[in-house]
Amino acid sequence: MKVFVTGGTGAIGGHTVPALVRSGHEVTALSRSAEKDAVLERQGAKPVRADLFDRAALAEAMAGQDAVINLATAIPPTSRFLVPGAWRANERIRTVGSATVVDAALDAGVGRVVQESVSMLYRDRGAEWVDEDSPVDHFPMTRGNYAAEANANRFIAAGGAGVVLRFGWFYGPGAAHAEEMLAAARRHIGMMLGPPEGYLSPIHLADAASAVVEALAAPSGTYNVVDDEPLTKRAFTEALARAAGARLWVRGPGRAALLLGERLTSLTRSLRVSNARFRTATGWAPRYPSAREGWLATAAALSR
Helix, strand or coil: CEEECCCCCCCCCHHHHHHHHHHHCCEEECCCCCCHHHHHHCCCCEEECCCCHHHHHHHHHHCCCCCCECCCCCCCHHCCCCCCCCCCHHHHHHHHHHHECCCCCCECCCCCCEEEEEEHHHHCCCCCCCCCCCCCCHHHHHHHHHHHHHHHHHHHHHHEEEEEEEEEEECCCCCCHHHHHHHHHHHHHHEEEEECCCCEHHHHHHHHHHHHHHHHCCCEEEEECCCCCCCEHHHHHHHHHHHCCCCCCCEEEEEEHHHHHHHHHHCCCCCCEEEHHHHHCCCCCCCCCCHHHHHHHHHHHHHH
8 A cells, every 4th residue: 555654753653654664555754854864764665845734735745645644743842741832833733734634635536544643532531441432521732633533534524534543642662751751760750640540541652553554444433542451550650660670769740740730631630541442443452462561662672
């Protein structure tokens, strides 16, 4: 299959492009610099320059493609996560950018669009399992994701095949915040956001990439892509410490993070998310069933 990828040099894209190539797909990916061109070429993909917000240029680049995978994001660094305005670029990419991608795909006659979203849209459900039919929530940081999902659904309504992947919290080599957490754990500091008994549903980047590959043959719809076994935040932090090979002297901010309200609500709530629908639809299974195995693999990879 001929596949066009946006965000191919980002955190998940850096795993997805090689996974697509290994699966025999012919990959073209957006690039913004000679350095990124070289990275994509080494991975076996063809780089192309086009503005994500230029419909005509995108449509020209997508001509002859069978599918478009939109992984474009602009997640701010951890140090700016709570800074007002730090998420504007990401929201523009998820709203205006996703609309431009879908319009260009329709113009180019592309048959399938795969759109990245997040599972942190769901309401806090405590220890209850969350599936794709569970109620979602609306707060400022969700606007871009809802817009991106709406654009994918617009593509479906126009007669195309569209898949929305609601990913869990990314971790693994290439996820800057996860690498920072592992480094902090080696200094005996464990980051835990929200009550320790609350659930976190992450996904290792390698498993997220394999899910994207499987989405190229999935029936149209919205799917959760998370580990098989969500962990409580206490267990997740313990798994991190085990991978770091260090005893944690500090764990936090814990419940105190709730005081930051909507700025951290996507990370402080309890979400025990199920991936059953996607597994059933595609046969996909994560290599790392939980963060216990995923953190160990991450630590090993970063130690090489």
